[in-house]
Each structure stands twice: as structure tokens, then as C-alpha cells.
Amino acid sequence: MNRSNPQKKTDVDLTSFNTLGVSAVANNFVDVECPKDLYELYEGGFFEHDCPFVLGGGSNILFLENPAQPILKVSIKGKDIIEDSSGRLKVKIGAGENWHEFVTWAVKNNYGSVENLALIPGTVGAAPIQNIGAYGVELDEVFDSLELFDMRDGIFKTFQKEECRFGYRDSIFKKALKRVVVVTRVTLNLTTENHQIEDSYKSLQSYLSEKRITEPSIKDIYEAVIDIRRSKLPDPNLIGNAGSFFKNPIINRKQFEELHKRYDEMPFYELNSEEIKIPAAWLIEKTGWKGKRIGDVGTYKNQALVIVNHGNATGSEIFSFSKKIQHSVFEEFGIELVPEVNIVE
Numbered sequence: 001m002n003r004s005n006p007q008k009k010t011d012v013d014l015t016s017f018n019t020l021g022v023s024a025v026a027n028n029f030v031d032v033e034c035p036k037d038l039y040e041l042y043e044g045g046f047f048e049h050d051c052p053f054v055l056g057g058g059s060n061i062l063f064l065e066n067p068a069q070p071i072l073k074v075s076i077k078g079k080d081i082i083e084d085s086s087g088r089l090k091v092k093i094g095a096g097e098n099w100h101e102f103v104t105w106a107v108k109n110n111y112g113s114v115e116n117l118a119l120i121p122g123t124v125g126a127a128p129i130q131n132i133g134a135y136g137v138e139l140d141e142v143f144d145s146l147e148l149f150d151m152r153d154g155i156f157k158t159f160q161k162e163e164c165r166f167g168y169r170d171s172i173f174k175k176a177l178k179r180v181v182v183v184t185r186v187t188l189n190l191t192t193e194n195h196q197i198e199d200s201y202k203s204l205q206s207y208l209s210e211k212r213i214t215e216p217s218i219k220d221i222y223e224a225v226i227d228i229r230r231s232k233l234p235d236p237n238l239i240g241n242a243g244s245f246f247k248n249p250i251i252n253r254k255q256f257e258e259l260h261k262r263y264d265e266m267p268f269y270e271l272n273s274e275e276i277k278i279p280a281a282w283l284i285e286k287t288g289w290k291g292k293r294i295g296d297v298g299t300y301k302n303q304a305l306v307i308v309n310h311g312n313a314t315g316s317e318i319f320s321f322s323k324k325i326q327h328s329v330f331e332e333f334g335i336e337l338v339p340e341v342n343i344v345e
């Protein structure tokens with residue numbers, strides 16, 4: 001907390017700062033290691049013209065070209081247990097901590113509730129931005145509050161769960177407060193006993209029954225999720241990708257019923273009486289894009305929803321590939337696929 005004068009750098013190669021492995025250069029780059037750095041930057045006029053782009057682990061972004069705005073990398077570390085009683089644990093985590101390392105720490109200490117979110121790449125600070133989710137659990141279920149720095153007025157603020165307006169891969173930080181705040185710390189509620197095991201997800205159930213695990217512990221779930229993810233998703237260290245490129249679209253019942261008449265095999269998940277979620281991967285696969293490749297850009301052979309960089313694809317090549325997929329899906333189904341990945345211009 002005593003460091004001062006955060007160092008600004010120029011001409012920083014961003015290739016290793018994004019898991020798609022797209023090459024881009026930042027003319028103005030600053031690495032923030034403690035919240036106090038943000039205030040110093042504010043006092044020095046860093047936020048006066050254009051809010052910088054806030055970067056975590058770069059696992060959910062696509063640089064279209066060299067970013068026009070400054071890049072602010074969040075490396076705030078630390079983990080503090082602020083409450084531990086009656087089977088509940090409140091822990092405050094620095095936004096720059098690695099998410100999966102945090103989950104591993106939790107499981108090793110027998111703290112439950114985040115085990116289904118194992119192996120999601122990225123930082124703790126980015127987790128609330130899109131309300132990360134996997135295998136039947138979303139971050140908002142364990143979320144307590146967060147601390148942020150508002151780049152517009154230079155004030156540190158605390159946001160409680162309701163104020164974050166979490167939704168499916170969504171929050172206020174993707175809407176009204178898009179790109180104007182820096183999350184500095186996140187507080188989560190974990191369990192220390194009587195853990196609520198979430199094993200209803202189909203692939204998780206099959207995995208557990210194959211291993212003959214009838215009463216899974218949080219460690220069993222953690223290990224199962226890791227194994228399943230490794231078998232399905234490409235490792236960004238081996239092949240550039242940003243996970244699911246698009247969100248699963250949610251359509252209304254009328255549109256669903258019309259589509260279901262044409263495609264009775266179409267998988268779906270009813271959210272409520274009016275809204276139905278359709279797996280984007282199925283739509284992409286059905287339009288023939290699974291495993292397709294144009295130059296160095298393609299969809300992953302085992303999962304059509306993941307766009308991969310086979311080598312030296314540029315940001316704009318990946319973007320134009322994604323547009324082609326959106327076009328095909330819209331032509332065939334009348335459904336607009338919305339990118340989950342954040343496009344940085």
C-alpha cells in the first residue's frame with residue numbers, strides 16, 4: 001500500500017495480455033498495484049480526457065487494433081477474511097488476484113460455494129463485470145459487495161449486490177457504468193460447513209456417476225469441473241481463444257415455438273413462461289461453422305462457440321469472422337447473436 005507514483009509505460013506489446021493472442025501495442029499503459037495508485041493517477045490528470053480501458057487477465061477481450069485509449073492494468077492483490085462465524089465466511093479479495101487461484105485456495109481450505117467456477121480464466125475484479133458463471137452457478141449467488149474507483153469523479157465507492165444489477169453474463173458495469181469504473185476489491189460469501197453442493201448440471205452428473213461418486217464434496221465438484229473443462233475447452237496457453245465468443249441468446253415463446261416446429265431437435269432451456277435460452281453453440285454448428293477455418297481464425301473443433309486464433313490472426317480478422325457467423329445464424333434462425341467478448345477499438 002506504500003508504493004506511489006504508478007509507472008506509466010509506452011509501446012507495450014499486448015500480445016501476452018490477451019488470451020486470444022492478438023498482437024496490439026499500447027501507447028500508454030499503466031499497471032496499478034494498489035487502490036492509492038488510482039487516486040494519484042486521478043490527481044495527475046490521467047483520467048481527464050478519455051477513460052482508460054481497464055484490463056484484467058485479458059481473457060474476455062478482443063483488441064481490434066492498437067487501442068486508442070490508455071490501458072490500465074489492475075494488479076491489486078490480497079485476500080482478507082473479514083468475518084468467520086456460524087458456518088459463513090466473508091472474504092475480501094484484491095481485483096488483480098487470479099480467479100482460479102482464489103477458487104483453489106477456497107477449496108483447499110474447505111470453503112465452499114465457488115467450486116463450480118473453477119478454471120475460469122481471468123481476475124477476481126473482472127468476475128462481477130459479466131457475472132461469470134459455469135456448471136449451474138453464477139457469481140451473484142456468492143457475491144456480497146465490491147469496492148470501485150469511479151474514473152469520472154475520482155471517488156472510491158462501495159456497491160452492494162443489488163446495485164450491481166446482475167443478470168445473465170451482465171451487470172451494471174456492462175451498461176450504465178460501462179468502462180467508467182475500476183473494481184479494486186470484491187467481497188464474497190463462502191460456506192465453511194454444510195456446503196450447498198450444486199451438481200444438477202448434466203455433464204457434471206454424468207461425470208460423477210461414471211466415477212461412482214454419490215455424495216460429492218466441494219473438492220469432488222472442483223476436480224470434476226476442472227476435468228470436464230479441460231476435455232471440452234481449448235487451453236489459451238496452447239491455442240488463442242477467449243472462451244465463449246457469443247452469449248446464449250434468449251428468445252420469446254412465440255419465436256421459440258415457430259423455430260421448434262422447424263427444428264424439433266433444437267435444445268432449449270426455459271427461463272420462465274416467456275423467455276427461452278437457446279445454446280449458441282447449437283445454432284453455430286447447425287449453420288455449418290463448427291471447426292471451420294478462414295486463414296488463422298476458426299471455431300474450435302469440439303466447441304463451436306469458441307473462436308480460436310490458430311496462429312497470427314489479427315483482431316479485425318477475428319472480428320470479421322465473428323460477423324460472418326452472426327450473419328449465418330440470423331439468416332437461418334432470425335436470432336441475433338450478441339458477443340460475450342468485449343471488443344476494444
Ligand SMILES: Cc1cc2nc3c(=O)[nH]c(=O)nc-3n(C[C@H](O)[C@H](O)[C@H](O)COP(=O)(O)OP(=O)(O)OC[C@H]3O[C@@H](n4cnc5c(N)ncnc54)[C@H](O)[C@@H]3O)c2cc1C
Nearest residue numbers: 054056057058059060121122123125126132133183242243
Ligand atoms: C478458455 C476460457 C474459458 C472461459 N470460460 C468462462 C466461463 O465458463 N464462464 C464465464 O463467465 N466466462 C468464461 N470465460 C471468460 C472470462 O474468463 C471471464 O469473463 C473473466 O471474468 C474475464 O476476466 P479477465 O480478468 O481476463 O478480464 P478481461 O478480459 O481483462 O476484461 C473483461 C472485461 O472486464 C473489464 N474489467 C476487467 N477487470 C476489471 C476491473 N478490475 N474493474 C473494472 N473492469 C474490469 C474489462 O474492461 C473488460 O470489459 C472464459 C474465457 C476463456 C479464455
